[in-house]
Amino acid sequence: MKKPTILIVDDEETMVSIVSEILKGNGYNVLTANAVSSGIEVFKSNQTDIDLAMIDIRIGRENGFDLADVLEREFKFHHHVFLTAFFWEENTLEQLLRRGKPYFEKPLKFDTEVLPFLREYFDKQKR
Numbered sequence: 813m814k815k816p817t818i819l820i821v822d823d824e825e826t827m828v829s830i831v832s833e834i835l836k837g838n839g840y841n842v843l844t845a846n847a848v849s850s851g852i853e854v855f856k857s858n859q860t861d862i863d864l865a866m867i868d869i870r871i872g873r874e875n876g877f878d879l880a881d882v883l884e885r886e887f888k889f890h891h892h893v894f895l896t897a898f899f900w901e902e903n904t905l906e907q908l909l910r911r912g913k914p915y916f917e918k919p920l921k922f923d924t925e926v927l928p929f930l931r932e933y934f935d936k937q938k939r
Contacts, residue, residue, distance in 0.1 A: 817841040817861045821851035822868035848874040865892040
């Protein structure tokens with residue numbers, strides 16, 4: 813059976829490294845990008861393999877919501893979740909609620925939130 817592949821898009825190198833290692837250690841294939849443009853390129857090159865994208869809302873000066881919009885509009889890919897350290901900002905909260913996508917607040921809680929979510933998410937995808 814194919815291991816699920818997750819694309820992580822975040823400009824924080826340490827964050828990407830930690831998330832990648834934890835996800836790989838839990839049986840996932842991981843692809844990474846550190847900007848909206850590189851996220852699009854990685855997605856284009858691997859779109860048949862990517863099962864889920866984990867997108868930071870602030871990617872440097874770029875906006876992760878913009879990346880999600882491109883994935884949805886150009887590739888009809890709607891399997892993404894958001895990561896944010898700025899959940900409490902009014903505009904961020906409004907966008908998250910409007911989009912209705914899952915999100916995880918940084919610092920990420922892998923054992924109690926992220927990994928249980930991923931197990932359930934991919935179990936549902938198998939059905």
